[in-house]
Every structure is written in structure tokens, then in C-alpha cells.
Amino acid sequence: MASGNPLGASTIPVGLSSAPFLSELREWLPTNDEFVRPLVALATLGEDGYPDVRHVLLSEFSEEGFFFHTDSRSRKVAELARAPRASFTIAWPEFGRQLSVTGDTEMLTSDAAAHVFAKRSPYLQVLAHLNDSAFAQQALDDRLSHWAAFTAAHATGTLSPPETWAGILLRPRRVTLWHGRPDTASRRTEHTREADGTWSTAILPG
Numbered sequence: 001m002a003s004g005n006p007l008g009a010s011t012i013p014v015g016l017s018s019a020p021f022l023s024e025l026r027e028w029l030p031t032n033d034e035f036v037r038p039l040v041a042l043a044t045l046g047e048d049g050y051p052d053v054r055h056v057l058l059s060e061f062s063e064e065g066f067f068f069h070t071d072s073r074s075r076k077v078a079e080l081a082r083a084p085r086a087s088f089t090i091a092w093p094e095f096g097r098q099l100s101v102t103g104d105t106e107m108l109t110s111d112a113a114a115h116v117f118a119k120r121s122p123y124l125q126v127l128a129h130l131n132d133s134a135f136a137q138q139a140l141d142d143r144l145s146h147w148a149a150f151t152a153a154h155a156t157g158t159l160s161p162p163e164t165w166a167g168i169l170l171r172p173r174r175v176t177l178w179h180g181r182p183d184t185a186s187r188r189t190e191h192t193r194e195a196d197g198t199w200s201t202a203i204l205p206g
């Protein structure tokens, strides 16, 4: 459950439970227990007004929306605190597929974010602990020795999430599925969540 979510006060569905494209999303995305996570380009609104984009792993996907995990000191988290809106996109050209999602974001509570840390690889768990600004400034020899010392001091599977481990929920308001074909023109189905929580669909050229 996300923090600050007024769901209890509203009967308007803000998730994907009634979305007409939910089964298609389930077909396109791996289940949450699959180890290899999709890499998506996640865009936020920069404090300078320009878009800001970077790749992140899509940690999970549910009827609530799309989940990402990051460092609470990161620029994206500062940007989302200022403007809680984001887009992401991912393409599978070999399957003629592109998924683009735009919506509103919420930060997860640390309890809600913790279970994903346990599913991350040992490397990414160590990274979440060490990957701060001070570490980045060090010379390579120091970065290698500090990494090795930390890894030696913490057996695989014993690390808890650092305090800076942060989860982001993106609740979609627009979901666009691009369908490419080698034998005719590509086209998109663009789904928009209306004020009453229902989804409207437009067919667009690719």
C-alpha cells in the first residue's frame, strides 16, 4: 500500500482492475516473481522544467500500477516530490510491441518497498547500500577495496534494505500499446482513464 493514498475516501477506481487492456499487459510483462526485470526509460519533470529520463528496472506490476525502486536521495525522488508525475516506455521490437505509460506517482512506505529489496540480486543489494555521492567520488582502487570489504562483511542474503531504499508507485492515467507488424502499418491503442475511473480507448496510427 502506498503512503498518503486517499483510496479509502473514494469509490472511483484509480487502478487497472477494470482496464480493458489488463490481460494484454499481463501477456507483455513478466510476472513479479520472475527474476529478470524489464528495463524501462522513466521520465520525470526536471526542476529546470526540462524532461529528465533514465533507465530503471520495473520492479513489479499489479492492478494498482507500476512499481520502481531507487535511492531516496536521487534526483528523480526530489523531482517526484515536487511534481508527482512520470512516464515510462519500453519496446520489444522483435515482438512488434511498445508500451508507454503516463501517470501520477506516490512514494511507498518503507515496509511496502522492503520485499522487493529481498528479490534483488546480491550485487544490486550491495549497490543500494554503497552507491552514494561520497562513494562515487572515490578513486577506483578505493571503490574496489571498499566494495570488497563490504561484500566480505555481509554474507549473501543477510542484508536488509538501507534507510535510503525507496519505492515508487506509478498509477497510470494513459497507457499506449503500440502494435507493429511486418505486413502492414503499425498502430496504437491508447487508453485514457476518465474522471469517473472508466477507461476510454482511441485507435491511433503507429
Ligand SMILES: Cc1cc2nc3c(=O)[nH]c(=O)nc-3n(C[C@H](O)[C@H](O)[C@H](O)COP(=O)(O)O)c2cc1C
Residues within 6 Å of the ligand: 039, 052, 053, 054, 055, 056, 057, 058, 069, 070, 071, 074, 075, 076, 077
Ligand atoms: C541497466 C540499468 C538498470 C538500472 N536500474 C535502476 C533502478 O532500478 N533503480 C534506480 O534507481 N536506478 C537504476 N539505474 C540507474 C539509473 O539509470 C540512474 O542513473 C540513477 O537512478 C540516478 O538517476 P537520477 O539521478 O535521475 O535519479 C539503472 C541503470 C541501468 C543502466
